[in-house]
Every structure is written in C-alpha cells, then in structure tokens.
Amino acid sequence: MTESGEPTTEPIPAEPEEDSTAPDEQAAPAGGEQADEDDFEGPRRRARREREERRIAQARAVAIEDARREAKRKVLGATTAAPKPVARGAIRGLKVMIWTVVLALAAVGLGLLLYFTPLMSARNLVVIGTGVVTREEILDSAKVAPGTPLLQIDTDQVADRIAAIRRIASARVQREYPSTLRITVVERIPIVVKDFPDGPHLYDRDGVDFATGPPPPALPYLDVDNPGPGDPPTRAALQVMTALRPEVAGQIGRIAAPSVASITLTLADGRVVVWGTTDRTQEKADKLAALLTQPGQTYDVSSPDLPTVK
Numbered sequence: 622m623t624e625s626g627e628p629t630t631e632p633i634p635a636e637p638e639e640d641s642t643a644p645d646e647q648a649a650p651a652g653g654e655q656a657d658e659d660d661f662e663g664p665r666r667r668a669r670r671e672r673e674e675r676r677i678a679q680a681r682a683v684a685i686e687d688a689r690r691e692a693k694r695k696v697l698g699a700t701t702a703a704p705k706p707v708a709r710g711a712i713r714g715l716k717v718m719i720w721t722v723v724l725a726l727a728a729v730g731l732g733l734l735l736y737f738t739p740l741m742s743a744r745n746l747v748v749i750g751t752g753v754v755t756r757e758e759i760l761d762s763a764k765v766a767p768g769t770p771l772l773q774i775d776t777d778q779v780a781d782r783i784a785a786i787r788r789i790a791s792a793r794v795q796r797e798y799p800s801t802l803r804i805t806v807v808e809r810i811p812i813v814v815k816d817f818p819d820g821p822h823l824y825d826r827d828g829v830d831f832a833t834g835p836p837p838p839a840l841p842y843l844d845v846d847n848p849g850p851g852d853p854p855t856r857a858a859l860q861v862m863t864a865l866r867p868e869v870a871g872q873i874g875r876i877a878a879p880s881v882a883s884i885t886l887t888l889a890d891g892r893v894v895v896w897g898t899t900d901r902t903q904e905k906a907d908k909l910a911a912l913l914t915q916p917g918q919t920y921d922v923s924s925p926d927l928p929t930v931k
Contacts, residue, residue: 742768744800752808753832754788759804762786763794771796779804787831811836812862813843813876824848826863828855839889841870844877854878857899861886864906869913897923 743765748756762783765774776794783792783806793805811823814836823832824843828850841862845854858878862870874889886894894909905922912920917930 741772741799742770743774743802744768745802747797747801747803748806749803750806750808754786754806754808758786759783759806763804765802771798771800771802774802790825811840812859814840815843815845815848822848824855824859826859828852828859839871841873842875844875844879846879853881857881857884860899860902861896861906864902866906866910869906869910872913892917893919895919895921895923901925 744767746760746763746765746767748759751759762785763779764782765779774794774796776796779794780792783789783794783804788808789806790809791807795803795805797803809823809825809829809831811832812826813824814821815824816822817833820833821836822830823834823836823840824830828848830848843855843858845852845858848855850856855878858876861884862873862876865873872888872890873886875887876884877887878884882898884896884899886896888894892913896905904925908925908928909920909922912922912928912930915930919931921929921931
C-alpha cells in the first residue's frame, strides 16, 4: 500500500488453465481488512517488508545508542580516540633492559660474595723458579696471609714486593681459582764478579750488583772503574761475555774494559784475546771459537776480517 492510501499491486504470472479474473488476483479495496491486504501482498513481499522494517528499527536504535554515548563522553570530557597499541619493538627492548639489569645485579652480588668471603681464598701458595732464594724468603716478601680472598690480592703489588729482593730479576703473581696463588720468579744469574773491600760483588748480564759473597767457580772477574748498569764500559764488557759461546765463556778468567774501545779477555790459562770495540761482536765471537783451537798466546779479533794468532 502506498503512502496516499492507494493499494499496491504485484504482477502475478498468468496460469493458462485458471481464470485471470480470480478474486485473489483482484486489487483489494482501500481501507479493507488487514487479512485481505496480506493475502494480496503475498508471503515473499511480506517477508521482505518485515525484514526491511526490522533493519530500519535496528539502525535507529544503534544511532540512538551512539548519540547517547557521544553525549556522555562530551559531558565527562573523555577523548574519542582509541589508544594506540604498544609496539612489539618497545616490548622487546623493555625485556632486554630488564634482563640486563637482572644480570648486572647478579654479577655484582657474586663479586661481592667472592670479595668479602673466603669462598675463593688463597689456601695454596705455590712458588716456582727458586734456586738460591728460598720459598720462605719469597712468601715473607709477598706478605699474603693464607685464607685471604683472591679478589682482595693486588697481584702487581705482590710482584713488586718480591722483585725488591736483590737476587730476583722478575716476579709474576697469578690467581688460580678457586684457591691457589701462583708466584713465578726468575733469579739473577751472575756473569762476572768484582772484588770490593767488603768482599766479592756479583753482577748479572744487566750490570746489576745483586749479591755479595763467594762467587761460583770459574766466574770471570770484571775489571772496570765504575761497574753498574749505567756505566758504558761495564755494558760493553757484559755484551761481549753474553755473545761468547758457552765453551769459550767457561775459559775466561778476566775481562777488562778500561774503555768501550779497548776490551781484552784473559783466559784461565793465561792466553790473551784482543777484542777491541763492540762492533760486530757476534762475528768476533764466532771467529774466536775457531782461533782458540790453534796454538798461540795472543788472539786478535779486533778486525774480524783479519783475525790473527801470535
């Protein structure tokens, strides 16, 4: 039915064997019974109309509810924008930061535990490399009490205290967890000896006077005016001694160096070697080893190109 009250009609397919003027196909009069109108609309059209009316009613109810909520948000001053979701990268970064803090705190806690408790302490003190110097002298100079936590031991300071012993050339201190402190020392080896009023003084290859006392057998005597690490003639004489082959060095009884340019060696049997300067020292040492196999009293290697024997 139209808005003006006029009845609406729907074409119905004609059936060949029925009268086209049947009463149910005629238009219903305006203002007739509702049942006649329903019969006239037919079931399909009535269903579509009812669905459309329900859709319109539902849309109207939704619009009314949205308007009510919008009015309430405006009254309360709430924003209508939806919150943005937290990015995955931010969540991952937060997790990494939390784990970093946890691990850092655990490391600090473990460090404090090891530093202040005897859980990892110096219960074993191992000393390696001693010869003339005794183990007791090393430990007395180290000043490390057994049971001291290893982390509280300053290994550099301990090594410096040990190296202060005259006979010690170098010292190394290492922590070996869980309970060992290893001390490795290198003693000075005497190369030459020089007599003084208070007794013989022993010198190592660096010219350090590290001991006073009887020298080892067959140790050559050093003949210089002012022996010491900073004395040029001393350094020149020791350079020659360390360049000699072992079988030759064992025959030397005295080495004299009044200057760096006039070095002479005296063998234990009285033979003399004229060395000269420290130029081409290794070459001279090789030539001398061959010359000493020849009979003679004076061996001159000051010019290694023309060594002579007299």
